[in-house]
Amino acid sequence: MNKRIINNKPEGNIIWRGLGGHFDSMSQILNEFLDNSISNFKGNNPIIKNIVICIKELPNKKVFFSIEDSGTGFKNLDSAFSLGAQDAKDSPMNEHGFGFKHALATANPDNNTWEICSRNKEQSEKGLYTKIKASYKFEDFEAFEINVTDTPWPGQLNGSGTYMAFTCDENLFKTVTEGHSGNFGFEKRVEFLIEDVGFTYSNLIKDDIANISIVYTDIHGTQKNKNVKSVEPDFERYINPSKGTTKIKLDNNDVTVQYEFGAMRDSEHRKYYKRNMSTSGVEIRLNGRVIATNIFKEIWGIEKHNSYNYLLIKVNLISDEIQSLPTTRTSKNGIRKGDKKLEDLFGWIRSYIPEPPKSTKDIDHEVDLFEKLKDLKNRQLPDPKTITTEQNVFKEIKERIRIDLYQKTNDGLVIYEGKKEFTSVQDLYQLKMYWDGCIIDGLKPDIGILIASSHPNSVQDLIKYINQMTDSNGNNYNMKLKTWKDEGIDYPSI
Numbered sequence: 109m110n111k112r113i114i115n116n117k118p119e120g121n122i123i124w125r126g127l128g129g130h131f132d133s134m135s136q137i138l139n140e141f142l143d144n145s146i147s148n149f150k151g152n153n154p155i156i157k158n159i160v161i162c163i164k165e166l167p168n169k170k171v172f173f174s175i176e177d178s179g180t181g182f183k184n185l186d187s188a189f190s191l192g193a194q195d196a197k198d199s200p201m202n203e204h205g206f207g208f209k210h211a212l213a214t215a216n217p218d219n220n221t222w223e224i225c226s227r228n229k230e231q232s233e234k235g236l237y238t239k240i241k242a243s244y245k246f247e248d249f250e251a252f253e254i255n256v257t258d259t260p261w262p263g264q265l266n267g268s269g270t271y272m273a274f275t276c277d278e279n280l281f282k283t284v285t286e287g288h289s290g291n292f293g294f295e296k297r298v299e300f301l302i303e304d305v306g307f308t309y310s311n312l313i314k315d316d317i318a319n320i321s322i323v324y325t326d327i328h329g330t331q332k333n334k335n336v337k338s339v340e341p342d343f344e345r346y347i348n349p350s351k352g353t354t355k356i357k358l359d360n361n362d363v364t365v366q367y368e369f370g371a372m373r374d375s376e377h378r379k380y381y382k383r384n385m386s387t388s389g390v391e392i393r394l395n396g397r398v399i400a401t402n403i404f405k406e407i408w409g410i411e412k413h414n415s416y417n418y419l420l421i422k423v424n425l426i427s428d429e430i431q432s433l434p435t436t437r438t439s440k441n442g443i444r445k446g447d448k449k450l451e452d453l454f455g456w457i458r459s460y461i462p463e464p465p466k467s468t469k470d471i472d473h474e475v476d477l478f479e480k481l482k483d484l485k486n487r488q489l490p491d492p493k494t495i496t497t498e499q500n501v502f503k504e505i506k507e508r509i510r511i512d513l514y515q516k517t518n519d520g521l522v523i524y525e526g527k528k529e530f531t532s533v534q535d536l537y538q539l540k541m542y543w544d545g546c547i548i549d550g551l552k553p554d555i556g557i558l559i560a561s562s563h564p565n566s567v568q569d570l571i572k573y574i575n576q577m578t579d580s581n582g583n584n585y586n587m588k589l590k591t592w593k594d595e596g597i598d599y600p601s602i
């Protein structure tokens with residue numbers, strides 16, 4: 109048998125072209141760098157956890173980007189630059205071993221503008237750093253050690269850390285406003301990008317795992333600086349199971365889930381949580397980082413629809429074991445289908461919401477009854493009056509808890525909490541909570557009414573105790589039990 113060697117040694121630039129094209133948007137590219145920086149923070153817990161993103165508008169329709177962190181710097185250059193290497197991970201946020209190579213290859217397909225600088229603690233103390241720059245290749249690929257007295261560190265942070273930079277086409281940067289009509293200039297695009305980052309990493313920003321700021325300079329040299337804030341939804345109210353933390357099994361692995369099931373209002377953000385068809389549904393995060401959003405079909409077999417615009421289910425799966433979490437795609441812009449862990453997660457969601465109600469009104473039917481009661485009171489009570497089902501309290505502490513019905517007339521302030529059928533001890537405490545919320549916000553309720561079709565003995569007993577207590581103004585609570593019929597609403601009707 110004759111044999112001959114097939115010479116298939118790849119040419120660096122061709123592989124580079126093949127590595128690119130994994131991402132549709134600038135934000136996804138940026139996320140790869142941010143994932144690595146945050147992963148390094150999580151794995152090494154440095155005292156300072158800063159990330160600085162610099163964006164500069166350049167002539168000839170180009171944009172310069174750099175991402176710098178105050179982490180440990182690269183620990184193992186060989187595996188960091190190898191494709192698919194799995195031995196250099198700091199936390200589960202390092203995954204497939206392709207991240208920053210994919211990102212650089214997509215942003216700089218010509219393999220000629222990128223550069224990476226890294227310094228560990230020892231290097232930074234000695235005024236040294238390591239620099240690797242384009243082009244990426246498989247032979248004679250070099251890293252240089254540089255002395256800061258010769259060429260200063262290119263970033264803005266002190267101590268150890270990593271700095272990655274590239275120049276890309278303006279067209280790639282424009283992807284941040286995709287799907288949004290309008291004529292956006294450089295600064296507006298930066299604002300969209302800031303929102304993207306604040307959304308993707310909201311939990312990590314909120315939990316102080318990373319402090320991300322953006323320094324941007326337009327073509328005229330005007331420089332501005334912004335801190336990235338966590339992008340949160342505006343929940344009108346929660347729906348069962350409301351919000352909390354629990355453990356669930358995904359393909360027999362224990363995973364902690366933080367969840368929020370709710371009905372949202374339109375938020376003040378540009379892109380996210382807009383109570384529309386593209387921002388509603390189920391959102392999945394892994395260790396705080398968003399992975400998939402706007403899921404309906406995979407869970408309930410239903411299409412997105414206007415009547416579900418209110419629905420927002422946020423789930424954050426937490427685990428230090430990457431194998432316990434659903435598998436992401438190599439470009440981390442989604443989750444791989446057909447994953448048993450994902451099926452188990454979807455099953456858990458369906459166990460609470462077998463089928464999403466078509467509108468908020470279908471969630472709690474007492475809402476309809478309160479609407480009727482509001483209309484009735486608006487007809488019956490003398491002016492001046494405010495009768496609303498939209499009054500929120502606890503605004504003083506930046507929360508918005510909606511009171512079922514709020515009635516202010518010359519006779520005083522009456523607040524309502526209600527259920528369609530029966531009340532429970534919890535409902536009475538909810539009413540007490542509204543009362544306390546009013547007081548915190550500077551409102552003084554005169555009567556609190558708990559309304560339902562009937563009240564169990566426990567609630568009738570408890571209300572006597574509560575009315576002996578005083579609120580923080582020193583006045584006794586004044587709670588009363590009523591039925592829908594007492595208030596002139598024909599429910600239950602025969």
Ligand SMILES: Nc1ncnc2c1ncn2[C@@H]1O[C@H](COP(=O)(O)OP(=O)(O)O)[C@@H](O)[C@H]1O
Nearest residue numbers: 144145181188196202203204205206207208270
């Ligand atoms: N900002 C950084 N700080 C420290 N190490 C980094 C940083 N970015 C990348 N690395 C190293 O390079 C490795 C490869 O990164 P990447 O190509 O994104 O793949 P992955 O994140 O899946 O491991 C990481 O596992 C990490 O060891």
Ligand SMILES: [Mg+2]
Nearest residue numbers: 144202207208
């Ligand atoms: Mg990575």
